[in-house]
Amino acid sequence: MLLINLGTPDAPEAPAVRRYLAEFLSDPRVIEIPKLVWKPILHGIILQVRPKKSAHAYSQVWTEEGSPLAAITRRQAEKLQARWGERVMVDWAMRYGNPGIRPAIDKLKAAGCERILVAPLYPQYCAATTATANDSVFASLALQRWQPALRTLPPYHDDPRYIDALQHSLEQQLATLDFTPERLLLSFHGMPERTLMKGDPYHCHCRKTARLLGERLAIPTDTAFQSRFGRDKWLEPSTEDVLAGYPAAGVTRLAIAAPGFSADCIETIEELGIRGKETFIAAGGTHFARLDCLNDGEEGMAMLDAILMRELAGWVTPA
Numbered sequence: 458m459l460l461i462n463l464g465t466p467d468a469p470e471a472p473a474v475r476r477y478l479a480e481f482l483s484d485p486r487v488i489e490i491p492k493l494v495w496k497p498i499l500h501g502i503i504l505q506v507r508p509k510k511s512a513h514a515y516s517q518v519w520t521e522e523g524s525p526l527a528a529i530t531r532r533q534a535e536k537l538q539a540r541w542g543e544r545v546m547v548d549w550a551m552r553y554g555n556p557g558i559r560p561a562i563d564k565l566k567a568a569g570c571e572r573i574l575v576a577p578l579y580p581q582y583c584a585a586t587t588a589t590a591n592d593s594v595f596a597s598l599a600l601q602r603w604q605p606a607l608r609t610l611p612p613y614h615d616d617p618r619y620i621d622a623l624q625h626s627l628e629q630q631l632a633t634l635d636f637t638p639e640r641l642l643l644s645f646h647g648m649p650e651r652t653l654m655k656g657d658p659y660h661c662h663c664r665k666t667a668r669l670l671g672e673r674l675a676i677p678t679d680t681a682f683q684s685r686f687g688r689d690k691w692l693e694p695s696t697e698d699v700l701a702g703y704p705a706a707g708v709t710r711l712a713i714a715a716p717g718f719s720a721d722c723i724e725t726i727e728e729l730g731i732r733g734k735e736t737f738i739a740a741g742g743t744h745f746a747r748l749d750c751l752n753d754g755e756e757g758m759a760m761l762d763a764i765l766m767r768e769l770a771g772w773v774t775p776a
């Protein structure tokens with residue numbers, strides 16, 4: 458089993474962030490602009506300016522175990538390994554940066570794995586995340602004479618186990634707040650609106666997750682899309698605009714969650730928890746709480762165990 462998440466720099470410093478962003482933003486699955494147009498913009502402007510800004514953001518979330526995204530993904534893999542023991546070998550990798558996908562595939566193969574379940578941990582399918590993770594695995598196998606058999610994890614945006622896990626995790630966190638929020642904002646990572654017109658199911662998957670979750674929760678919810686990048690039109694409404702508009706609309710006590718992220722990362726801890734909070738308070742909000750992702754908590758691990766084990770049907774006998 459290979460768990461995959463997006464990736465992260467090796468250190469919260471501009472040179473490491475530049476290496477990471479160069480790899481990430483050179484992926485044609487992520488930036489769907491012709492190379493001849495995009496390369497000069499990437500190398501001439503973005504990689505000159507953004508690494509320093511992003512390094513500052515990363516330094517605010519960095520932990521003793523490194524980047525939160527990498528640390529949490531590693532713990533998710535370790536906990537699955539502990540649940541499954543000898544039955545399944547579990548490893549993890551990052552699509553960009555380290556640990557890479559190719560060494561992980563080589564390691565599994567060297568250990569004798571003849572069947573591999575590749576699990577990009579994105580509940581909502583997006584070409585910029587799920588497809589490129591799978592592409593990278595396929596590219597690694599293209600170098601091998603004797604390939605293992607492969608399965609890939611389908612999106613699980615509407616899986617009742619995923620919705621259950623989110624419901625219970627969010628309800629528990631809401632119950633321990635020292636104030637009563639009037640609204641819960643569900644913030645998903647954004648993407649250019651044009652990719653929706655091209656047939657990417659991501660937007661619909663996010664909307665369905667939000668609807669199913671909203672139907673379960675007592676608190677009223679809204680949905681928004683964060684992390685806008687570049688000049689194109691992205692999915693709307695933008696999280697930033699919604700946060701800035703709440704107080705004038707009478708919402709001054711707010712909780713925010715990011716159900717599309719399987720692990721907390723710079724986009725949740727820094728963008729929502731620090732900058733998002735500033736935006737909301739500056740607009741007149743009085744109470745703000747950012748709720749954690751499922752991470753390696755009990756609810757999330759039981760959900761992953763169940764949905765991953767289901768994909769292993771016929772390969773592994775259930776315990």
Ligand SMILES: C=CC1=C(C)c2cc3[nH]c(cc4nc(cc5[nH]c(cc1n2)c(C)c5CCC(=O)O)C(CCC(=O)O)=C4C)c(C)c3C=C
Pocket residue numbers: 463464465466487488507511524526579583585586646647648649659684686717718721722723724
């Ligand atoms: C055009 C740019 C981007 C698209 C499209 C995009 C889609 C997308 N991303 C995620 C999940 C994550 N993205 C993360 C960081 C991040 N994303 C972009 C740009 C695009 N993402 C950038 C430039 C960055 C780096 C940080 C920064 O400089 O602001 C992360 C967190 C990584 C970490 O180390 O913590 C995640 C996770 C999804 C689900 C998605 C598709 C809809």
Ligand SMILES: [Fe+2]
Pocket residue numbers: 646684
């Ligand atoms: Fe992103």
Ligand SMILES: [Fe+2]
Pocket residue numbers: 684723724728
């Ligand atoms: Fe961001």
